[in-house]
Amino acid sequence: MAVRYLIEDQVCLITLDNPPVNVIGQALRAGLVAALEAAEAAGVQRIILTGAGAAFAAGADAREFDTPPVPPHLPDVLARLERLPAIAAINGTALGGGLEIALACRYRIAAPKALLGLPEVTLGVVPGAGGTQRLPRIIGMAKAADLIAEGRTFLAPEALDLGVIDAIAADPVQAARRLPDAVLACHLAAADRPTPAPEPLTTARARAAKRTAGQVAPQVALDLVEAATLPLPEGLARERAAFLALRDSDQARALRHVFFAERAAMGRKPAAPATEITQAVVVGGGTMGAGIAYALDGIGIAVTLVETGAEAAIRARANLQNLFDEAVRRGKLTPEAATARAAGIAVVTGYDALPPAQIAIEAAFEDMAVKRAIFAALDAALPETTVLATNTSYLDVNRIAEGIRHPDRLLGLHFFSPAHVMKLLEVIRASATSDTTFATALRLAQRLKKLPVEAGVCDGFIGNRILTRYRQTTDILLMDGALPWEVDAALEGFGMAMGPYAVQDLSGLDIAYANRQRKNLKAQPGVRYIPIADRMVEELKRLGRKTGAGWYDHGGASPAPSAEVAALIAESSVAAGIRRRAIPAGEIVERAITAMIAEGFDILEEGIARRPADIDLVLIHGYAFPRWRGGPMHHADTLGLPQLLSRITGYAAQDPLSWRVPPLLSRLVAEGRRLADLNLSERA
Structure with missing residues (x-):
């Protein structure tokens, strides 16, 4: 009763x-x-x-x-x-x-x-x-x-x-x-x-x-x-x-959807027993690595942080100390507790005397050769049962795993910055990752009170892959007639916490530039290459807030539209033979959010995400998609899949290099089904 x-x-x-x-x-x-x-x-x-x-x-x-x-x-x-x-x-x-x-x-x-x-x-x-x-x-x-x-x-x-x-x-x-x-x-x-x-x-x-x-x-x-x-x-x-x-109301339905999606992700039961982690190695003491080490220390895991040399070790220790000082300022730790905990994290150079940790997490520079060299060193220095995890944001986890003993113990753990604060954790399951390795990662996520979302291997996984498509679409809008501040205002009006260009100025234009160079979009067939962002870095040397100039001018009390940027965008349109037009805010939102949704359909089709709700969780918790809209895939159901199919069909006719109709969308419409039906079929 x-x-x-x-x-x-x-x-x-x-x-x-x-x-x-x-x-x-x-x-x-x-x-x-x-x-x-x-x-x-x-x-x-x-x-x-x-x-x-x-x-x-x-x-x-x-x-x-x-x-x-x-x-x-x-x-x-x-x-x-x-x-x-x-x-x-x-x-x-x-x-x-x-x-x-x-x-x-x-x-x-x-x-x-x-x-x-x-x-x-x-x-x-x-x-x-x-x-x-x-x-x-x-x-x-x-x-x-x-x-x-x-x-x-x-x-x-x-x-x-x-x-x-x-x-x-x-x-x-x-x-x-x-x-x-x-x-x-x-x-x-x-x-x-x-x-x-x-x-x-x-x-x-x-x-x-x-x-x-x-x-x-x-x-x-x-x-x-x-x-x-x-x-x-x-x-x-x-x-x-x-x-x-x-x-x-639509808002209440969206928020209920997110509530149940979070509960399903947090309560997921793995198919194998997990290894309980008491010791961890973190490689790289930059902002991300220090944040991961701090978070692990906070749940009672003994942490050894590895750096390449004495100067790097000093910087790593300073990064850690900043986190503990911040905790004291916010009243989360007493000065005495902060001092004791900071001293408890071992910072070492090299791999010669590492403890027999149950997990090692690499948080180094986003370069395949660097990461593979790190895992070769970890493979030699640690027990063959140690779970090996890479914090890569984009790179192929299967390639990173090549050459190590027992590649079934390697997977991706994509933390979001700041790692000790952000709730989302993309758990990247490589082709060889074992059930035990995956279960150990889920158990660690639960202890860290993170929201774990499983993702398959592809460039950018779930979140960064959708982010790339979203930014590519907004860059096309710039070429066709919009300006960065117009795009940002429209998308913030939709509910995004920040527009894409304000975000790039905050993180640094050089980060996205390095990723574009790695992918060599200029030379890729079947891609509409937009040169504006590359020219911002190469010609204008505008890297964002850290240089005082990015998509916006940052010299005053608040970011201001830049005449120099507006001139570069107009010049790029002329060079491409495009006649610029005024693009209303509604069209900006429609194209940008539809691009997110279309990429989400492809991610589901390829099995990179298990269910549409997982995509929603990643975009809400990692990229500030408005929670009250339920995430891009739930928003697609709210819009109506037949209407969405008609919209994308029209886009594809206008710009076949940038748009195609996702096959999964066509099938769901033909069957009279919704994305919510796929969530139900995947519910544990």
Whole structure:
């Protein structure tokens, strides 16, 4: 049963018991109604509500959001609960509907490590069972607005400071039993409290607009908090209507898609047992290598960082120290802990005295000869069971594996910078990679709290391959008539965190230039070569922010459009015999995002990605694609695959060098299927 109850000594103890986290599905709601009916019939003096296991209730069952609501509805259940002398004994996580249950009780006691919050806006909806109406009555309008619009979670001590709970106890149930009758009697239910004093929510609205640009739910949530000044029944009716309307919106569907995709990636069970890692070697102490070493050290793995010489070792140690200093500045580590941890990472030169590590991760310069030489040295210096991982962003992992003993132990681990912060980890499975090696990588990702996405071997894997196609398409837009700042503005309007040219200025134009030279696009048949980016580096020597000039001029307080760049682009169009035209923002977005989607179809066709949702995760977490659009492949389903097929067919007729219709897209349209169907067929 999803709910258990026990009545004795005029107390009804109700236990929510829907493993693993007591999600509030229809069975739990019905069970709660039955328990409340029994408590009322018995005339108990108090009701204590708690959860089984480590959770109180972790919120609604999001799977129900895609089906019509089934009674009993949680708002109706809580209206009944609110009339009774109930105490919430919050033993663990109380999120969303779980916290709304607690808010409908007269008194709330939480365990010291209980996690609370109303995170509904992160799924594109608003609290739908009284959260926006009861919380302002309990803690005030401004504090409630901040919590609800941000969807922020918080621990019991902060909840007590805010007034969300009334007490903290190691055993909340026993504390609820011992609560004096007089104390319970003087605590009013939210319905019986005065409406909150109106407060301006200007700051909360500005903060929400900045943090969640383009998203609807946070601003609707703030509208509802303002409506808490109305009589409670009217406010609850408004809240429920808003919840149901948002639940069926494109944004909510997209955010639910990402939520389930993340859960599937994090919970993936490998086909073989993993090797537990206690020691690791990291080769290269630059920004990426230092970040990887810092992250490994943070989960208790002994790290040896290898550099080529004394000067490089000094720089590596400085890079590590900067990370520990930053942790101290942010309050994540004490100075003493930072000093001890920094000293615990061994920095060595050469491969002569490496420990028998279970994994070695190479984070050196993006050059095939350099990487192969490193792995030859690691192969000779480490046990033949050591997992060997390359952090390459583009290079052929199969070629890197050539020549080492037992190539089945080599794979790619493509961290994203900064490696100790970014959640995404592309796990590149080479043709020889064994199940045990892959399982060990997944286990390491879980320990690092990374989001692992499996990818096959190709140039750029999933993310950088799509990025290359995206940039190539925007470069074509420059040649045809757009300017970099117009492209950036259009794509930021779509929801990208930064436009492609602002990103290049930040990372450095020389990085993309080196990759283009490696691929020799100028000489490749069947490719529409656009010379603008190469000329920026070769002729104008504009490398981005680090040189004060890239696609933008960086001499002032903020980046500014560059007349020199505009002249170079116009000159390039003339040289190619192209008559430039004004390109509207909508067309810029349409072409650039469609290019991402088309490349994603090819990646799926070739088996580089296991499922469309994996592509979405990579682009959201690694390349700042707007989460609320669900990633490029989910966005393709939202657009409609028949319409997408028609669009790409038209592009291919206009520019056959740059566009072709992906065969997988044609097949799905012919079969009347969606990309979401492929996610279901791949679900573990």
